[in-house]
Amino acid sequence: MSEIIIATKNKGKAEEFKKMFASLGYEVKTLHDYPDMPDVEETGTTFEENAVLKAEEISRLMNRPVIADDSGLSIDALEGRPGIFSARYAGEEKNDEANIDKVLEEMKHIPEEKRDARFYCALAVAIPGKKTYTVSGTCEGKILYARKGTNGFGYDPIFWANAKNKAMAELTSEEKAAISHRGHALKQLEKDLPTIL
Ligand SMILES: O=c1[nH]c(=O)c2ncn([C@@H]3O[C@H](COP(=O)(O)OP(=O)(O)OP(=O)(O)O)[C@@H](O)[C@H]3O)c2[nH]1
């Protein structure tokens, strides 16, 4: 089985990537397997820029092909927030529960028809000596008024996935992968994987 390195320290993402890549015949290693790798500062202004920063820096340090994911939730009623700050919306310690509480509080008076939101995922593939490229995917939905479901990670319990008519956290990992921003982005990468890795 070929090995692929994903430059992430997020356990939820790592789980999803392990399952999605296993079905394509790849074994995923993440930065949990390489604890000496640094935290790459996300100084970009877009998901793409941050994904490229993470992939290129870790690829340079390891001298190997590396994929990075930068993703987040964009809520129309909050003018696109939390956006690229999704992981640290309620503070630098990156607490999913506190992030959800903050969004629920900000959205508590927003009516049903104004609760549209989408997840966005940019994946960057950095290969030593080659030009880095990116793909992206989105997932449309609505912000719920309270948590529903226990699967997934991040904002999944308050995100109503339009494509499944269920909360994201009610979906199995296979169901989520079929409709998620991450699943859609990976679909675009799939055909290139055998040639790049
Ligand atoms: O409910 C969710 N379902 C998802 O499928 C999802 N994908 C992303 N997110 C949110 O966006 C942040 C990413 O920020 P992010 O790309 O900087 O990653 P991160 O800092 O957590 O880890 P790393 O990959 O940078 O090491 C995450 O923490 C989450 O809050 C999601 N929430």
Ligand SMILES: [Mg+2]
């Ligand atoms: Mg991050």
